Structure formats: structure tokens, C-alpha cells
Amino acid sequence: MSDSSPNLDIESGRQALGGARRIIVLTGAGISADSGVPTFRGPGGLWKDHRPEDLATPGAFARDPRLVWEWYGCRRTLVAQCEPSVAHLALARWAAGRDGIRIITQNVDGLHAEAARRCARKRQLAPAGTSERTPAQDAGAVLELHGSLFRTRCPGCGASRESRESIDATSEATLPRCDRCGTTLRPDVVWFGESLDSQVLERSFELAEQAGACLVVGTSGVVQPAASIASVSARAGAVIVEVNPEPTPITKLADVSLRGRAAEIVPELV
Ligand code: BJW
Ligand code: ZN
DSSP: OOOSSOBOOHHHHHHHHHTOSSEEEEEOHHHHHTTTOOOSSSTTOGGGTSOHHHHSSHHHHHHOHHHHHHHHHHHHHHHHTOOOOHHHHHHHHHHHHSTTEEEEEOOOSOHHHHHHHHHHHHHHHSOTTSOOSOHHHHHHTEEETTEEEEEEEOTTTOOEEEOOSOOOOSSGGGSOBOTTTOOBOEEEEOOTTSOOOHHHHHHHHHHHHHOSEEEEESOOSOSTTTTHHHHHHHHTTOEEEEEOSSOOTTGGGOSEEEOSOHHHHHHHHO
16 A cells, blocks of 8 residues: 555554564665665765676676675675664564564675574573574574675585685685685675575565565665565555655655664664
8 A cells, every 4th residue: 555645653653563463574775874884875885986787796706706805805894893783673672572573684794683693692591481482593584685795605516604704805816715616705695687595585575475564674675676575565465664764666655654764763663
């Protein structure tokens, strides 16, 4: 449902979400902006100084793996110093405390999973009987559409693994290599022109169709197929609540549109 003047008040957002049994939360770079992670588009965004086709395509990696790793190495160093924001933490608490809430993120920074781990740790410290979930279950509940900055994948044999060490991109010879086959590893993220993990994507669309509400936080809504998760939910009859300082293509689908930063609005909303 939508009209040309979406509702702007937080209480309406709370009611919309409170009335739904199953909820998906679709997030983008804006939610991590409050943690100090740069967004992609807009002033100060990563694409202001870099062309996506030079850094975030398979062609770019084939042409100049050193340049691509230099950029990802810098981003890994920056993100490793960032903490989940109050919005990540509020969503993690919300999802851990109620069945039927799933977070689907386009972000590769791991901050939702980190927030879920912190929340699970706190719940484990709570008196016995108050927590039913394990940390692994809570961290696993986050669906990461575009992969992870802290994983590498081998283009040769397909092996993928967690990786947090710093990247030496001084030359092609110093780039990380596969233990099994020696091929130069790549970041395990989804670049333009590449398919998303089919299981993660199918599960996300399935959840979108079943959801009674879809909360969209901090995405420009221009990258497909992620953005269409919100439209699939809307078509299936879900109420759409958007949190973003700026209007986006998703705004026209939104029943409740909350203009502001995630860190200001999300903790109040959920
Ligand atoms: C705040 C805030 C605060 C600020 N609080 N909010 C159909 C039609 C047209 C094109 C396509 C299509 N299907 C596929 C395509 C091609 C392409 C695409 O979508 N292109 C469009 C850009 C035109 N898609 C793909 O190639 C995808 N693959 C695919 O579909 O495969 C099959 C296929 C291939 C080819 C043709 C057809 C089919 C893959 C997309 C992979 C995207 N990868 C990236 C990089 C990941 C790795 C990395 O991090 O380096 O993912 S690009 C980048 O954009 C990143 C993000 O996850 C993604 C989305 O960005 P996001 O999160 O929305 O961030 P921003 O910066 O755009 O917006 C931030 C928002 O936050 C703004 O709205 C701010 O206002 C707000 N904000 N501060 C709350 N404090
Ligand atoms: Zn290999």
C-alpha cells in the first residue's frame, strides 16, 4: 500500500511494525554511516573519488588485482576499527527478543552480525532461562546479500574463508594467495555484473513474500536485485516503513517514511 504522502511519524511506524507477525529489515550503507563506515553514493561516498567499474567489477580485478586489493585493504582496516551503532544494536536486540524478524543486509562490514554476537553474549550473561538462542543462531540470522569484507575467495578452486589479517598490496606478488592452489585470492564480495549467492537471495525473496512488514533502513534503493526485496514485500501486501534522511525510489512504496539518521530513529522505532 502507498500514497503520495507517506506518514512521517515514529508512532505510526511502531504501530505498523507492531501489527506484523513476520518482519524483514532490509539495510544498506546508511545504517553503518553512524558507525563511521562511508556510504557509496552521495557527498562523501566511496564512489565520489572512485569509479565502480575500476574497483568493484570482475573486469577491474582481472586488469589490476593490486589496485582492487589496495582499496579493499584500506576499507578492511577502517571497518575493523568501527563498532556497531545504536541502530545495529537495537535491531539485534529486537530480532533476538522476538520470533519472526530477519535482517537482510547489503552491507559487507559485518556490523549486524557483530551486534547480534554482542547481544547474544549479554543474553547469555542474563539469568538462566531468559535466553533460548545460541550466539551462532543469532549471528546466522543475518542474511548478507553482498558478501563480506572479512572473507576471501579463491577464483581458482572456489575455497572461501574468514580473513582478518592486513593486506599487503605493495605488489601483485604480496597479495594473498590460496593455500590449496596458489591462485591470487579475491575479496568474497559481490561485484557489479556478478550473481548473488542463490541460497541467500532465494531465502530473502521467500522472507519478503511472507513478511507482514518490511523495514528499510539506509539504502539508496538503486542496486538490484537487493532493492526489489522491498517491492516484492510491498506487492505481497506488507506494510513498508523506510528510515532515511533522503527520499529514495523505495519512498514511493512506503506507508511510513521516517526522515532522519538510523541512529536517531531506529532505537525509538523498535
Ligand atoms: C543514511 C544515513 C544515516 C546516509 N542513517 N540512512 C536491473 C536493472 C538495472 C540494473 C541491474 C538490474 N539487475 C542487475 C543490474 C546491474 C547491477 C545494478 O543494480 N546496477 C544499478 C546500480 C543500476 N546489479 C548487479 O550487477 C548485481 N548482480 C546481479 O544482479 O547479477 C545478475 C545480473 C548481472 C548483470 C545484469 C543483469 C543481471 C550485483 C550488485 C552488487 C553490488 N555490489 C556493491 C559492492 C559490494 C562490495 C563492496 O562493498 O565493495 O554493493 S555496490 C554497492 O551498492 C554495495 C552496496 O551494498 C550497494 C547498495 O548501496 P547502498 O547500501 O544502498 O548504499 P548507498 O551509498 O547507495 O546509499 C546509502 C543510503 O543511506 C542513502 O540513501 C543515504 O541517504 C542513506 N544514509 N546516512 C540512515 N545516518
Ligand atoms: Zn584455490
